[in-house]
Amino acid sequence: MEEFLRILTQSMGELLAPTTAAYAMAAIGLNLHFGYTGLLNMGQAGFMLLGAYGFGITLTTGGSFWLALLVAIAAGVLFALILGMPTLQLRGDYLAIVTISAAEIVRWFGRSTLWQEWTGGASGLQGRYYKEPFQELSFLPEGRFALGPLEYINTGSDSWWTRIVAWGLVALVLVFVWLITRSPWGRVLKGIREDEDAVRALGKNVYSYKLQALVIGGAIGALGGVIFALPAAIVPDSMGRTMTFFVWTILLLGGAATVFGPVLGSMIFFAAYMFMRTGMRALAENTGVGDVITTTNVEQIGGMLVGVTLMLLVIFRPQGILGNKKELAFNVR
Amino acid sequence: MSVDDTTTAAAEVLRSVEHVPGAAKPNPLVVADHVTRKFGGMTAVDVDHLEVQEGVITALIGPNGAGKTTLFNLLTGFDRPNTGEWSFQGRSLSGKSGAAVAKAGMVRTFQLTKALSRLTVLQNMLLASPSNPGEKLALSWLPFLWKKHEAETTAKAMEILARFKLDTKAADYAGSLSGGQRKLLEMARALMTDPTIIMLDEPMAGVNPALVQSLLGHVQALRDEGMTVLFVEHDMHAVRHISDWVVVMAEGRIVAEGPPGSVMKDQAVVDAYLGAHHDTDLGDDALLDPEVLARLEAEEEKR
Numbered sequence: 001m002e003e004f005l006r007i008l009t010q011s012m013g014e015l016l017a018p019t020t021a022a023y024a025m026a027a028i029g030l031n032l033h034f035g036y037t038g039l040l041n042m043g044q045a046g047f048m049l050l051g052a053y054g055f056g057i058t059l060t061t062g063g064s065f066w067l068a069l070l071v072a073i074a075a076g077v078l079f080a081l082i083l084g085m086p087t088l089q090l091r092g093d094y095l096a097i098v099t100i101s102a103a104e105i106v107r108w109f110g111r112s113t114l115w116q117e118w119t120g121g122a123s124g125l126q127g128r129y130y131k132e133p134f135q136e137l138s139f140l141p142e143g144r145f146a147l148g149p150l151e152y153i154n155t156g157s158d159s160w161w162t163r164i165v166a167w168g169l170v171a172l173v174l175v176f177v178w179l180i181t182r183s184p185w186g187r188v189l190k191g192i193r194e195d196e197d198a199v200r201a202l203g204k205n206v207y208s209y210k211l212q213a214l215v216i217g218g219a220i221g222a223l224g225g226v227i228f229a230l231p232a233a234i235v236p237d238s239m240g241r242t243m244t245f246f247v248w249t250i251l252l253l254g255g256a257a258t259v260f261g262p263v264l265g266s267m268i269f270f271a272a273y274m275f276m277r278t279g280m281r282a283l284a285e286n287t288g289v290g291d292v293i294t295t296t297n298v299e300q301i302g303g304m305l306v307g308v309t310l311m312l313l314v315i316f317r318p319q320g321i322l323g324n325k326k327e328l329a330f331n332v333r
Numbered sequence: 334m335s336v337d338d339t340t341t342a343a344a345e346v347l348r349s350v351e352h353v354p355g356a357a358k359p360n361p362l363v364v365a366d367h368v369t370r371k372f373g374g375m376t377a378v379d380v381d382h383l384e385v386q387e388g389v390i391t392a393l394i395g396p397n398g399a400g401k402t403t404l405f406n407l408l409t410g411f412d413r414p415n416t417g418e419w420s421f422q423g424r425s426l427s428g429k430s431g432a433a434v435a436k437a438g439m440v441r442t443f444q445l446t447k448a449l450s451r452l453t454v455l456q457n458m459l460l461a462s463p464s465n466p467g468e469k470l471a472l473s474w475l476p477f478l479w480k481k482h483e484a485e486t487t488a489k490a491m492e493i494l495a496r497f498k499l500d501t502k503a504a505d506y507a508g509s510l511s512g513g514q515r516k517l518l519e520m521a522r523a524l525m526t527d528p529t530i531i532m533l534d535e536p537m538a539g540v541n542p543a544l545v546q547s548l549l550g551h552v553q554a555l556r557d558e559g560m561t562v563l564f565v566e567h568d569m570h571a572v573r574h575i576s577d578w579v580v581v582m583a584e585g586r587i588v589a590e591g592p593p594g595s596v597m598k599d600q601a602v603v604d605a606y607l608g609a610h611h612d613t614d615l616g617d618d619a620l621l622d623p624e625v626l627a628r629l630e631a632e633e634e635k636r
Binding site: 183212 | 409411430431432433435436440441442443447448449450451452456457459460461462463465467468469470473474476479483519522523525526
C-alpha cells in the first residue's frame with residue numbers, strides 16, 4: 001500500500017513537472033501546424049533542440065535571460081523559414097520528409113565535435129553553465145514548499161520557480177494561440193487545412209499563411225525546448241525522433257485543433273507514463289513478474305507502449321479527448 | 334416574362350458578333366491570345382484567340398478531353414501555360430497566381446466541389462470575404478479591430494445564403510451538406526468576394542434535376558445584376574436554356590462560337606461531338622462502293 005501511494009505521488013508530480021510543461025508547449029506549436037493548418041511537421045524536436053541551444057549558448061556566453069529567450073525564439077523562426085520557404089509550395093508530404101531529416105541534421109551537428117566549444121558535443125551543455133541567471137531571477141524565499149504530497153525546493157533545478165516560469169510561459173502562449181486561432185486569421189488556416197485550392201480560389205495567399213503558421217508554431221516549439229532545458233541539461237540525443245513522436249502522441253491524445261488539448265494531453269501522458277514505468281518496476285521487484293519483465297527492460301517496454309498508444313489513438317479516436325466527434329464524421333475521405 | 338426580356342437584351346448586344354471561332358466582341362472582359370498547354374506530347378489547349386463579352390452568360394462546351402477545364406485552370410492561375418497571354422479588364426493576368434487572379438475579380442468554382450468540410454456553412458462564407466482586417470496576423474489577436482467588419486460580413490453572408498436557401502444550414506458543418514447543396518454553397522461563397530466575373534466549372538454536374546432549375550435561375554440572376562458568367566457544362570439543355578453565347582472546344586481548340594440556338598447546328602460542332610462520319614453506316618455495303626469512299630476521302634481532306 002505504501003508502495004502504491006509512492007507510485008501515485010510520483011505520477012501526480014508529473015502533472016506539474018517542468019518537462020510536462022515543455023512538451024505541452026511543443027504540442028501547442030505542433031497544434032498550430034497540424035491541428036489548425038494541416039502541416040505535417042515531423043521534426044518538432046529539431047525546433048526544440050535549436051531553441052534550447054539558442055537559450056543555453058546565449059546564457060553561457062554571458063547574455064541575459066531575456067536576450068536568451070529572444071535568441072531561442074529567433075532560432076525557431078529562422079529554422080521554420082529555412083524549412084518552409086522551399087517546401088510549402090509543394091504538396092504536404094514533402095514538409096514531413098524535410099522536417100524529420102532537418103531535425104536529425106540539427107541533432108547530428110549538435111553532437112558532432114564541429115562546434116563542441118559551444119554545444120558541448122555529444123555530452124551536451126551542462127545545466128550549471130546556464131542556469132544561474134535564470135535562478136537569480138527568482139523572487140521566492142529560500143527553503144522548501146510542500147503542496148500536499150508534492151514537495152520541492154523553492155529555487156533550483158527541480159524547483160517551484162522552474163514550475164512557475166514553465167507553466168506561466170505555457171499559459172501566456174496558450175492565450176496568444178487561443179486569440180489568433182479564433183480570429184478570421186485562424187479561420188483561413190482551417191480553410192487551408194480543409195482544401196488549399198478552395199482558399200486560393202477565394203484570393204488568399206495560401207503560401208504566406210502556411211509560412212506564418214509554420215514560423216509561429218516553430219517559435220513555440222523552440223520555447224518548449226527552453227523549458228525542457230531549464231531543469232536539466234541540453235543533450236542532443238535526448239531531443240531526437242522519440243521526442244517528436246511523444247509530442248505527436250500528446251497532441252493526438254489531447255485532441256488536435258482544440259485549445260487545451262496539448263496541455264491536457266501532456267499532463268495525462270506523463271502521469272500515465274510515470275505510473276506505468278514505476279508500476280512495472282515495483283511489480284518486477286516485488287512479485288513473480290520480475291522473471292518476465294526485468295527492471296532493466298521497463299524503459300524499453302514503456303517506449304513500445306507509447307508507440308502502441310499512438311497507433312490505437314489514430315485508429316480509434318483520432319479526435320483525441322477534447323476533439324469534436326461531429327467534426328470527425330467528415331474526416332474520412 | 335422578365336427573364337426572357339433580359340435574355341434577349343443580353344443576346345441583342347451579341348447580335349452583331351460574327352459566328353466564327355475567336356470572334357471579336359463589343360465589350361470584351363477577358364481576352365486571351367495564343368494560349369497553349371502541353372502535357373507531354375499531348376496538346377491539351379491551343380487557343381488562338383478568345384474574347385468573353387462583359388455582362389452576358391457564356392457557355393464553354395465540348396466533348397470530354399476538349400481542354401475546357403484546362404483552359405479554366407490556365408485563365409484562373411491554377412495551371413501554367415506553355416505559351417500565351419490573356420488580360421482581364423485590360424490588365425494582363427498571365428503568370429499571376431490563383432490568389433492574385435481571384436483578388437482581381439475573376440473568381441472560380443471547381444468541377445469537384447471544394448466545400449471546406451470541417452468549417453460551418455457560415456464560416457465557409459465568411460472566409461471568402463476580401464480584405465478582412467482580422468485575417469492579418471498582426472491584428473488577429475485584437476478582436477475589437479475586426480469585430481465590426483465581421484458583423485457586416487455575417488449580415489451579407491446570411492443574405493446570400495438566404496438567396497440560395499442555405500440560411501437554415503448556416504451553423505451546420507459544410508461536410509454534412511448534400512452534393513447539390515455543396516455546389517450551391519460553393520457558388521454562394523464565390524459571390525462573397527464580389528467578383529466581376531464568376532467562372533463555374535460544371536455547376537450542374539451531380540445536382541438533382543429539381544435543384545438544377547433553381548441553380549439556372551441563380552446564374553441568370555447574377556447576369557441580370559451585371560455580373561459576367563463563364564461556365565463549363567455538359568448538360569446541353571442547361572446550356573441552351575441560360576447561355577447568351579456558346580464557345581465550343583474540341584481537341585484543345587475553339588472550333589465554333591455563336592448563340593446557343595444556331596451553334597449546335599454548326600457542322601464543326603456536330604463533327605466534334607459525334608465524329609465526322611456519324612451518319613455513315615459503316616456496316617453498309619455502300620462503303621464498298623468506290624464512289625462513296627472517294628467522297629468520304631475528299632471530305633476528310635477538306636477538314
